[in-house]
Amino acid sequence: xxxxxxxSKKKLELADEVFACDFNEALIHQIVTAxxxxxxAGTKAQKTRAEVSGGGAKPWRQKxxxxxxxxxxxxxxxxxxxxxxxxxxxxNYSIRMPKKERRIALFSVLTSKVRENKLxxxxxxKLSKIKTKKMEELLLKLKINASxxxxxxxxxxxxxKSARNLPYLKVLKVTNLNILDLLTYDFLLSTKEGILxxxxxxxxxxxxxxxxxx
Numbered sequence: 668x669x670x671x672x673x674x675s676k677k678k679l680e681l682a683d684e685v686f687a688c689d690f691n692e693a694l695i696h697q698i699v700t701a702x703x704x705x706x707x708a709g710t711k712a713q714k715t716r717a718e719v720s721g722g723g724a725k726p727w728r729q730k731x732x733x734x735x736x737x738x739x740x741x742x743x744x745x746x747x748x749x750x751x752x753x754x755x756x757x758x759n760y761s762i763r764m765p766k767k768e769r770r771i772a773l774f775s776v777l778t779s780k781v782r783e784n785k786l787x788x789x790x791x792x793k794l795s796k797i798k799t800k801k802m803e804e805l806l807l808k809l810k811i812n813a814s815x816x817x818x819x820x821x822x823x824x825x826x827x828k829s830a831r832n833l834p835y836l837k838v839l840k841v842t843n844l845n846i847l848d849l850l851t852y853d854f855l856l857s858t859k860e861g862i863l864x865x866x867x868x869x870x871x872x873x874x875x876x877x878x879x880x881x
Contacts, residue, residue: 670781672859673809675790679859682866686781688774695846698772701762702847712756716741716749769846770869776849777865787811787856794825802829802836811856816848818857820864841865 668681681687716722722741729736743751780786787809794801806815814835819826822840830838839848841864849855857865 668781670786670788673787673789677790679788679862681781681862685774685866685869686777686786688771688778690779691771691775694768694772695775695850698764698769698846699850701764702845705761707760709758709760710756711754713750713753715751715753716743719747719749773844773846773849773869776846777855780849780855785854787854788859788862789856790859792817792819792826792856792858793823794829797825797828799829799832802826802833806836809856811854813853814851815854815856816852818844818855818861818865820858820861841868844869 668683668687669678670681670686671678716739719741722739726737726740727734737745740748742748777786789809792805794805815837817826817830817836817838819838819840827838830836837848837852841861844865
């Protein structure tokens with residue numbers, strides 16, 4: 668598959684394994700669910716009878732009162748007592764997904780970007796200085812009028828700092844590419860070097876770096 672560079676007359680050869688595969692909606696749903704589950708803090712917790720304060724002394728004597736036997740006010744059957752099988756902050760909500768499935772789902776989303784003409788590739792992307800207005804002018808020049816995910820092959824301080832005040836723009840390194848961001852933002856903007864690096868990294872299973880969080 669070939670894609671025309673926006674700022675050049677040349678065309679870029681795209682790897683078919685990455686940018687021309689079948690769209691697997693069910694698998695994408697599973698991966699997104701796994702990403703969102705991994706972001707859950709799991710901080711909700713309730714105290715067990717061992718954690719509730721008080722209850723050091725027996726409420727009343729064992730026999731002769733006419734009331735039921737009781738050993739502690741921390742008992743779960745008492746008001747303000749401990750909770751049986753309540754939520755704990757030690758729970759891990761993460762869902763493990765095989766690398767192969769994560770890779771296939773990522774390729775599906777990248778393919779959909781190409782088919783919908785939402786993948787914009789430029790030969791090079793540079794700013795002369797750190798300035799938000801310069802970044803806005805660059806996006807207008809590329810005729811991008813929606814939210815955009817800007818992919819960098821390497822760290823670029825000028826671009827990163829110029830983009831951080833734009834709510835509709837997110838800058839991401841190729842090594843942190845993930846499905847959640849690809850689905851959140853309408854357009855994917857990248858340099859030729861960034862696109863080639865995607866194919867280089869994600870086509871080879873031994874260099875798999877898909878992470879549950881971006």
